[in-house]
Amino acid sequence: MTRATVRAAVPGTREAKLVSYARLAKLDVFDYYLSLPVVLSAVLPPIGGFDPRTLVTLGLFGLGAVLMTASLVAFDDLTGYRDGSDTANYRADPTLRRARRKPLVAGTLTEPEVVRFGWLTAFAGAGVFAVAVATAPYAPQWTVWLIVANFVFGIQYSYGLKISYHGFQEAYIAALGWVMVLAPYGLLTGRFDGFVLVQALLFGLGPLLFGVYSNTNDIAGDRSVGRPTVAALTTPRGNRRFVAALSLGEFLLGAAASATGVAPWWFVLLMLPVTVLRARQFGIGFGPRGDILRARAIGFTAHRVGAALLVTANLIAAVTP
Template structure:
C-alpha cells in the first residue's frame, strides 16, 4: 500500500526527482521550522546578566546543547514523517484535496526519499544529538540532580512523539508539544545556572505555548487524516464547537498564566503588561481561524505570535536579570 501511495505522489510532483538529496533531507528534518530552537536564547537571557559573572563554560554548555537540540528535533520530526507515511495520514493530509500544502515538504510522500533513507537519517541525527547533549552535561559548570534526570528523559521522550510508544497516538499530543518547549528551556538553564527558578519556569511554559498553539490549528485542519489512523488529538475527539472552545481556552490560559505569575510574585509586576502584544495577536489568530474559518492562515499567524512571544520572553529575562544585578 505504501509503495502505491509513494508512486502516486511521485507522479504528482512531476515524475522525476525535483530536488537534491540534501534538500530533501533538510525538508525531512524541517530545518525551516525552527521555532523550538530559540529556547536556548530564552535560557541564555535568564543567566546572561550580570555579564561579569557569565563564564566560558556556560557558553560552551549552551552551544553544545543547542547543536544537540537541533539534531534531536530533526530526528523527532523525521520519525514523525516515517509514521505518517506508514499509516497513510500524511497521504491524506497532503493529498490532492489539500492544495495549500506542498507534497515536497513530505519527502516520503513526494518520493524524493525512501523509507530506508529517512530512518537512517533519523537515527544518525538522534545519535549525534545524544553525543552533543552528553558533551553539554560534561562541560556544564553545574549539574543539579534534576537536570541529570531531565536531559536523558527529554532525549528518550522526544523520539517517542509518533514513533516507538507513539505518544501523540495515545491522546497526549497537546501536552507533549508544550512540555517539549518547557524542557528545552529548563534543561540548559539548569546546567548553566545550577538552580531552579519559578520565573524561568513561567518563561518556559509560555515558550512551550507557541508550538502548542500552532499545533492545535494544524490538528484542526488534519482531522480527517488523524481520525482515519486513530490519532486522538483533541480536535478529533470533540465536536467542531468543542474544539473551538478548547483552542479559545488555551488562548486565554496563555494570558492568565502571565497575569497569575505577576500577581503572585513568580514574575515581576510588569511581566503581564510586557506580554500583552501576544494576547492581542493570539486573539487575532483565533478570530481568523474560528470566526473567519481560515484555519491554515491562522496556523501561519501562530508562527508569528510565537516569534513575537519569544522576543518578549527574552526581553523579560534580560530586564529581570538587570534588576537583580542592580
C-alpha cells in the first residue's frame, strides 16, 4: 500500500491548515501537561503568602513545554513519513481516526510546512523556557541543566541524532515526564524533594505505559525501518514480560516510598485505583483477545487518574502532620 493509497482511504482529509497544524502538534494529547497541576499542588500549600511569580513561572514553563513537544512530534511525524514507518503502521486499516492525526500521511500538510513548523516551535520554545528561568523565584543549576538537556534531546528524538532510533525511545518517553515535574518544582522552590521525586517517576511512567502499547501495535512498521523499540527487538513473550515489569514496577515504587517514609504511609493505598487500571490494561492488551489499541486507551485513563491522585496526595499531605 502506497502513501497515496493511505491518503485516499482516509475520509475528509481536506481541512483547514490551522486544524492540520493542531493535529501535527498533537494538542489534544495533554497528558504531559498534567504535570503542571501536580507541581502547583506540591508548591502552593507550604507557601505562607501567594507569590504571583509562581503562576507566571509555571505558565511560562508550560507554554515552553507545549512548544517543545509540538516541535518534537512534528519532526517525529516527518521522520516517520520519510522512512515509511507511519504508512506501514496504518496499512492494516487506514480509515482509523488516528490516521488523520498524521497530516503528512493524510496529505493535509507538506514536508516543507512540517519542517518550518518544527523549527519555529523549537525556537519559540527555547525562548519561552529562557524567560521562565529568568523570571523564576529560584533557578538552581540542576534545574536549568535538566531543562536544557530535555530540550536538546527532545528536538532530536526522531530528528538529527534520532535518539529514538538508537534504542532510547522508551527511556526518553519516561524522562520527559520526570523533567516535566522536577524542573518546574526546582524553579519554584529551589530545592530537591524525595516525595516529589517519587511523584515525578510515577508521572513519567504514565506516558511510557501507553507508549509501550503503541509500540506493540507498531512492531511491523518499526522493524521495517530499524527503529529499535523493545517491542520490535524482542519476542512477543519478552515484550509482554517487559510491559508487565513496568506495570508492576509502578506499584512497587509507590509501595516502597510509603514503606520507607519517603511518601506518607497512605500514599500506596491512595494510588491503588491506578494499579487496578494497570491490571485491566494488561489483561486486555496481552490477554486472549489481545486488544492492544483498547489497552492503550486505558493507559491514557490510568495516567490521568494517576495525575489527579498525585494532586490529591499533595493536598492531603499539606493539611496532615
